[in-house]
Amino acid sequence: MKDIAVRGVWYAAGLALGTVTAVAELFFALFAGLALLPVLAWPRGRRAVLRPVGAVAGRLTELERRRLRRFLAVTLAAAPEDGRGTRYLLARWPLGLLGGVVLGCALTGVAYGSFILWGWLVTPINYLGLVALSSLAGLLLLFLAAQGVFGVALLEGHLARHFLGPSHQGELERRIVQLATTRAEVMAAVDDERRRIERDLHDGVQQRLVALGMLLGRARRSRDPERADRLLLQAHDESRRALAELRDVAWRIHPTVLDEAGLRAALETVAERTPLPLALDYTVAGTAPLARTVQTVAYFVVSEAVTNVVKHSGATRIGVSLTRDRAAGPLRLRVEDDGRGGADPSGGGLTGLASRVAALDGRFAVHSPPGGPTVVTAELPCA
Template sequence: MSESATFRTRLRTLARTTLGLVLGALTAWVEFAYVVVGGLALALPVAREPVFGGARWLSEWERRRIERFFHTENATDYTGRRALSYLAVRCVLGMLSAGIILLILYGAVSGVIVLVQYSHGKSPLGTAVPARWYDLLPVGALGILLLFVALQGLAGTVSLDRKFARRFLGPSSQEMLRRRVSELSVSRAEVVEAVNGERRRIERDLHDGVQQRLVALGMLLGRARRATGVHAAELLRQAHEESQEALRDLREVTWRVYPIALDEGGLHTALEALAERSAVPVRLRYTLPERPPAALETVAYFVASEAVTNTVKHAAAGRIELDVRREGGSVLIEISDDGIGGARPGGGLSGLARRVAAADGKFTVDSPDGGPTVVRAVLPCG
């Protein structure tokens, strides 16, 4: 993105946020009056339902305002009591925003007045001495300081606005449970699809690789039995070579099913073996301080293995960088190359995304045309 486009984007964001603050400052006075009157009305049992209903209506307006202008989403299943509590806190914050905005407007008007006085030869310091150019320095410094403090205050009110909405209007335990059940249902279906895909790939590798080698080996041995002399020796030599190729193909298939190095030496050892077997040079950086759980090691290995395989087949790359490190409470696996880029979701990458999602991780692919391609998986590690 160009600098001009970035500047326009930031300017639009600033204008949108400012408009959201102004609207929140205006509605704060309505909410303050509603909280005072509604709080008194709660003494009457018959008025509680209408008061809570009105609180929900006002809170919904605030929720939509925060979602539209601050890009923060919240749930809609909160109760009327929680809505009224939210309004009681939000109206104070809104009035604080209104005070800061009025202070900025007052400072802007005062600055214009000072400039007008200075242009007419009057000192901005209010003295009888004629205006001098350095009289503007203390006034300007004070104005800049007050503007900085006011802008920081506005930024703080935006942050508090989001936090209060998340605290009072955030998803309830039932909503979080429903979301989790939905995520688990999707993950289960994706795991089943990923397992079926792995089975189909193994069957294809056995059929097109090992099985064809064994058929050729059987034919060579049959011809060797019927042949004599030098010709039989040559056929036996070819059969021996074919058996070695079949063993190598079978070893590749079993390695792709589950590398025994994961059990014997852990993820680091398995990735070292992967780097040694790659047709494209792989630079491995492994900085995990301790061995992660076995389930995480399995997912991490297959992410790296599939990504390296795809790079070798399709990226026309000269080198591959494989980085495994800890980030907070997660393990990050990052595979990058200097190839032609243009990788799109689908095929092996979609299978990797399903495998990572089943482990509650995040999977991303950044591959612009011309490269480089960066495949990243973040796996939570308890």
């Protein structure tokens, strides 16, 4: 309720400013029409008039773009230069004046609705029942005007997106470029992951197995039973280390517990395996399980971020939170540590995580000022 009231106040301020700009846009439309009327049949003269008209329209459109972003939470790209800005201003000024009318109705409703409280200060009240009735009518007008504020703000957003938003063709081209870039980044991340697995197998498990084979060979050739027993004991220890490293590699590729018990259990296992204290907050609304792709990406984002903290940050604690407000809402991840900060978002590991998130049309961000703290956030769509 409080958020709605605050948003309503911001909308009202945006509509008040929009009323002022609507008056300016009305005069702009009148003067532009009067200037173009004599030269409509003269191409050179029409172009000469359209240049200053387009310049003024660009400034007014930029002002509207900032107003929409600041007060109505409508984010648009820079003002277009193809004449759509002028058409937007010509279509927008009646809506801006309508916003002023709605605000005027709201002020009138406030005045009549509260008259019963302050009216006796300015005039004698002889008919209290009539005054109470007018106050109720004022409150009704205020309620309707409040609904009108939200309605006009919604229409402002639709009108701006229609005229100033990207065209269907432009949006398709942008989407194609984004998908091509994301695919290339995912392929690069997969190649990096394969190289890392190969490195882990070559430098870790393979070396352990080579050492195991050498120990067994020496034990086989030894004629001293005590020395052979010592070599076999070393070989047994080496086999256990190789098995542990092989399990670590398999876990980093894809943990079995993620498929068997779900994301929460997998993250609890990450917390258990982490040498630093890790506080896990898992608040996911809805009874339906998350999609497997979302769970996989969420797991690897948290796992890799925690691994980076342990290796590079010098932190003493880690906080991990996963939240989803409603069943179809996005899954929000946050990994925070109290380390030294200065993490490079363009580093190989973080770039790979960003590519994984982008492949699901999600958002990924890293905030790591020198001195810390480092905060890794991601938002994964679940609908």
